[in-house]
Amino acid sequence: MNDRLTPAFASRSVAVKAGLNHPVIDTDVHVNDYTPVLEDYVQQYGGGQLVDALRKVLGSRFNTRSNGKDWYEQTQQERRHHRTLRSPWWARVTRNTLDLATYTLPELLNERLAEQGADYSVLFPNDVLAPLGAGKEYRQALHRAINHFHADQYRKYSDRLTPVAGIPLHTPQEGIEELEFAVKTLGLKVINIAGGVRRPIPAIAEKYPAAEHPDVARHASYTDFYGIDSEYDYDPFWAKVVELGVPVTTHYGSQGWTGRHSISNYMYNHIGHFADGSQAFAKALFFGGVTRRFPKLRVALLEGGADWGSHVFTHLLDRWEKRNRHAVQNYNPAHADLDLLEDLFHRYGQDLIKGRKLDKATLLRDSLGRSALPHSREPNEDEIDDFALAGIEAPEDIKTRWVDSFYFGSEADDRSVAAAFNDKLNPLGAKVNAIWSSDIGHWDVPDLTEPLAESWDLVEQGVIGPADFKAWVFDNPYRLYTEANPDFFAGTAVQRKLDSGK
Structure with a gap:
């Protein structure tokens, strides 16, 4: 027997955990779906046709295709010709076979949680959002089947493990229907969404219908981030999320976006892509006023790190101070003192004028350049205030609607x-x-068995302090879930540990 399956085995993380006086909550654990059982659930929801749809979408998830071939089937010349995005190669643990089995077998994962050093883990099955790649006719049934499978697989271990529910958001109503099914029928209590939906650009789609020009449709699209500039009003969905007390999570990436579309290097596309994707989604909610209208909404943005949350917060404040609806008047051409400008040109601009006759009426235009000319009409107040929908009146409002709403x-x-x-x-x-x-x-x-110990290494190296470590592994995750749902940890190992004071 592998010594890690014996009670005597103690990882570095176990040693770290023994010195803590608080629980550890892991907000991002990825697990595998055992295909034969998953397909049994899918079969019950839609028969063999739905199983075929699942197999098709899973078979194409990591294969970027052009001209009917995936990246690995194409020659270098074909990749350049079609600009085929480099997709990932091996992405899952295999050599460490014990871990491979752990991520596939719920009972083994539950048993080894102590070895990892966690008291409670939120699980993200690798296929939870796979139905988003299926056609509209299959999407809802696949989501329900997969969510049902995950709910049943982990219900027995709910004191330490909870899987997320995958929720499609092509429309607000679709999201509401699946949210209610996942929470009310299946008892799931965290949801996972994509941070955006790709939609056709109407002007291009009218000229090049997708049915006739599939290649044009594949490239000529934009991303709807559910907040600012959204195709739909998603407020009914956010309202239902708050009503049901569900934290929202996303692992939204940006591979394939401009600057992340290498045809040869996966790491070039990968580094930073979760931060960029989640930043676009979070800014859409902020600038669209979603976090203002729903102050109890709690959103976790995963795999991108927290430093980008810090720098966006800083830049939001910096820009608001310079571009709020009052400060932006500093750049209004109507406020230029033309008499003063003319006088200064006469006094200091003789080398530029060189005998030219100054025309006060055009002096402002000539100083700013034609690219900065006033528009044909005056803007209204909302058009000059990019922070209007967010309702920012003071710096503290930015903190409330960014720092308090988002978890990184x-x-x-x-x-x-x-x-x-x-x-x-x-x-x-x-x-x-x-x-x-x-x-x-x-x-x-x-x-x-290494992550908790690696995080404690940062304390020993002086990168963060012990209080920061506690906030990272317990205080902040606990607040994320309980601010959305005060009873989130009722009956769990976390609550038992808090009740015991150990």
Whole structure:
């Protein structure tokens, strides 16, 4: 028997855990679906046709295709010709076969949680959002089947493990229907969404219908981030989320976006892509006023780290101070003193004028350049205030609608998490809500017993302090879930530990 399956085995993380006086909550654990049983559930929801739809979408998830071939089937010349995005190769743990089995067998994962050093884990099955790649006729049934499978697989271990429900958001109504089914029927209590929906650009779609020009349709699209500039009013969905007391989570990436579309290098596309994707989604909710209208909405943005949450918070404040509806008048051409401008040109601009006759009427235009000319009409108040929908009247409003609403998943060995806790760097003495996200189950964690110890290494190296560590692995995750649902941890190992005072 592998010595790790014996009571005598103690990992580095077990030693760290023994010295803590608080629980550890892992907000991001990836697990595999055992295909034969998953397909049994899918069969019950839609027969063999739905199983075929699942197999098709799973078979194409990591294969970017052009001209009928995936990246690995194409020659270098074909990749260049079609600009085929480099997709990932091996992405799951395999050599560590014990971990491979752990991520596939719920009972084994539950047993080894203590070895990992966690008291409670939120699980993200790798296929939970796979139905988003299926056709509209299959999407709802696949989501229900997969969510039902996950709910049943982990219900027995609910004191330590809870899987997320995958929720499609092509329309608000679709999201509401699946949210209610997942929460009310299946008893799931965390949801996972994509941070955006790709939609056709109407002007191009009218000229090049997708049925006739599929290649044009594939490339000529934009992303709807559910907030600012959205195709739909998603407020009914956010209202239902708050009503049901469900935290929202996303692992939204940006591979394939401009600047992340290498045809040869996966790492070039990968580094930073979760931060960029989640930033677009979070800013849409902020600038669209979603976090203003729904102050109890709690959103976790995973796998991108917390440092980007810190720098966006800083830049929001910096820009609001310069571009709020009052300060932006500093740049209004109507406020230029033309008499003063003419006088200064006469006094200091003779080398430029060189005998030219100054025309006060065109002097402003000539100084600003034609690209800065006033528009044909005066803007209204909302058009000059980019912070209008967010309702920002003071710096503290930005903190409330950014720092309080969003939680940032930081992996165990991510040294940049220190930015989240740097209240000297962050405006208003704020600390950004970093949440501990081990990401076990993916290629960046070859051994599930290491992440907690790697995070404690940052304390020993002086990167963060012990109080920051506690906030990272317990305080912030606990607040994320309980602010959405005060009873989130009722009956769990976390609540028992808190009740016992140990």
